[in-house]
Amino acid sequence: MRSAAFWAFAASTALLSPAAAFYLPGTAPRDYLVGEPIDVFVNTLTPMLNSKLKSLISHDYYDERFHFCQPPGGPVAQPESLGSILFGDRILSSPYEIRMMENTTCQTLCRSRVPREDAKFINDRIKEDYGLNFIIDGLPSSEMKRDSKTGEIFLDAEGFNLGDDETEPDRPALNNHYDIYIQYHARDAHHFRVVGVLVYPRSVDSLVGNSEANCFDDRQLHLSETNDNELYYTYSVSFLESSVPWGLRWDSYLHVFDPKIHWFSLINSLVIVGFLVFMVAMILWRTISKDISRYNAIDLSEEVQEDYGWKLVHGEVFRQPQRPMVLSVMVGSGAHLAIMAIVTLLFALFGFLSPSNRGSLATVLLICWTLFGCVSGYVSARTYATLGGEQWKPNLVLTAILFPTIIFSFIGLLNVFLIGASASGAVPFGTILAVLLLWFLISAPLSVGGYFYGMKHGAFSSPVRVNSIPRQIPPKPWYLRTYQAAILGGILPFGAAFVELYFVLSSLFGNRAYYAFGFLFLTFTVVALTTATVTVLFTYFVLCAEEYRWHWRAFLIGGGSAFWMFAYGVWYWASRLSLGSFTSVVLYFGYLSLFSLLDFLVGGSIGYIAAHFAIRRLYSSIRVD
Incomplete structure (x- = not known):
């Protein structure tokens, strides 16, 4: 599975100065002279998120079953960061020869032979909507698309299709010709910079005779699963001038889908957490302040004190939990x-x-x-x-x-x-x-x-002493029982994040790059505040019901959003995925379970810490005998 798309790219900032410039590692521009070679690297083949994602398994570009053309001497692995390797990138050299400002047409890459047993493997990957990923001057291969919601033109860096199965679903066509368009920005008459890479694949039955490739044939290439196949891989290169400077070249890639939905989700979450915090603060302030005033006004010399609610368990609330x-x-x-x-x-x-x-x-x-x-x-x-x-x-x-x-x-x-x-x-x-x-x-x-x-x-x-003998616990309402409270308490934190969660899951499992880190950070902040507030509120209700075993309840209530996250992941699997292999299903639910566990730990710790300090503040405000 190549889940690096979730982590791959954050929005870059360019510092422009005529005298000097500062670049983070890996971001320095490169100037090309006319005729200077431009390296083309290839990454793993990954399933593309079209109507439904059909697989979670990525394949090495030079997997022997694909029979792609290899460079002389074999492919050379490129140095990668630890995070890039962990999340599935496998970047290798390629046989493509591209030189700056030199347009080429119908360049033959190699002649390949695909046995019938491997033809089935390739056809199955085409049906699963696998895509190829090129990297040129640090830019991923892309296709120019229009956002149906906003009408904006952007470069979709999801890759390009291995083949086509829409024209003839029973006979997939292999894309064996690539039209490569390189957008360049001219610094002067002799120095050029790459600012965009577009690749459009085509299926062409280009094998004519024994040694000539015809890239302009209208016939598509269909691999036979009963006989061996021979084909040519070809490509064309065109250079397109662009007014986009190098420092802004990523702007076309960093496209946020449905920005109005992000803003609506964020504003909705802010309204929810603001209203929740206000209501909780008012309820607790009015209720607790009255209780504290009444308890502190009691004459401790009197023999009878009419305590009730959370005051009754002051001698138990700091008892050691299980x-x-x-x-x-x-x-x-x-x-x-x-x-x-x-x-x-x-x-x-x-x-x-x-x-x-x-x-x-x-x-x-x-x-x-x-x-x-x-x-x-x-x-x-x-x-x-x-x-x-x-x-x-x-x-x-x-x-x-x-x-x-x-x-x-x-x-x-x-x-x-x-x-x-x-x-x-x-x-x-x-x-x-x-x-x-x-x-x-x-x-x-x-x-x-x-x-x-x-x-x-x-x-x-501890602001109060612990009694030597624990008191009995009366029956509680159903919604204050441990697991019911955890599930109910997780609704609001999940509700503050579920819209953003859709885009996160699409990035994790659909190999789509996620760039809305501003929305994600604000959403994380809102969820943390909501989790803390809801946990404090439920803990107060639990103590009012004379249930002093709040420690584990606070942690479970804080981590309750993990239950809804897992349930949402099941819905996403049923509605957005069409995984055809057992391994893909195991991987999906395995990673979903892992993410839910991490969410449970983070939310639980936030809830427990918030409840702990709220309880200490509460019981330090009353007089006890």
Whole structure:
């Protein structure tokens, strides 16, 4: 699976100065002279999201079953970032020969022979809408399209079709001729820069005689599954002058689909969270302030005090919950992921992750996860101490290894399915080893250091004493029971993000680049505020029902949006996907489960931390005997 499209490109910012210029790594422009060769690289073949996505398995361009033309001496792998490799990019050299400002017509690339058994494999990939991906001067191959909603012209960098199965569904046609259009910007009469790459494929039965290719034949090329096939691969190159300067060349690629929907979703979410925060604040302020005033006005010398509601459980609310070690580890891991996401989104939001540097966003995400291991240790240590835990050594070990082990094992299992399907998205052993070294040599030691720093600060003090004998808990309404409250509490955070979630899933599974990081950052902020507010509200209701076991409930309510996220993923699979292989289905639900788990940890930690400090503030405001 090539899910790098979600992380691939953030909107770039250009700093223009006549005297000097500063460029981030991988973003420096290159000037070409007339006749200077332009390198053409090829990436993996990925399924395209047309009406419905039909597969999640990517294939190496030089997979022997495709029988594409290879450069003399064989293809050469290009250096790639760790994030680019992790998310499926496999960039290799190609035999295409393009020289600046030299137009060519019907250039023969090679003559290829496709056996009948491989013809079926190619035809099946055509039916699954696979696309090819070229990279020229750092720009992905694209097709010029018009947005049906806004009417804007943009370059769709999803790639171009391997073949055509619409004209004759039973006899797919293989695209074996490529019309390559390179848009250039002239700095002066001798220096030119590439600012756009368009590729339009055609199917041409170009084999005439034994040694001549005819690119202008109207007949399409259909591969026979009963006999061996021979064909020519050909291409034409045309250079088109453009007024777009190099610094703005990505603007045509960075197209946000349905911007009005993004704005509507964001404004709707802001209204929801604003109204929710206001209502919760008013309800809690009016109710709690009255309770506090009444409780504080009671004469403690009197023998009878008519306590009720949340005041009754003041001696139980800070009692140690069940499994405090697991809870503290989950809170620490969720805080770790939340900080990682915030910092990465800030980098993407301010344009520090250049689209010319493929996989940079994924690389920064991995680096942030590695460096912020100290956050998980610190939060886990203070949470465990506050909960009254004493076995700090097992807690330290679990904080450093539990959830990374679960996540890596999960990804490793899915990687086995990718290897079994001969997918290029399978992570190489060397990359796996590099990630493990980052974990063991950097992240885990930082987690240990953060844990000891948290132990130095110790537990948060409790504003009230804990009774020696726990009180009985009366029956609760159905909506305050643990799992019902978690599901109900997750509705509003999910509702604030479900529109943006559609575009995220399309990027993750449909290989569409996602560029709306401003919307994503604001949506993340709104969801975090909504999660914290809803958790505090439900926790207050739970305490009013004299249920003092709030710790796990707060975490589950905060992470309740993960349930709705998974349910939405099931709906997306049923309505937008048409996966034909068992491996693709396993990969989809495997990654969906993994994303839901991460969402559960982040939301749960936000909810627990918000509820914890709200309860401390609440009970520190009353007088108790």
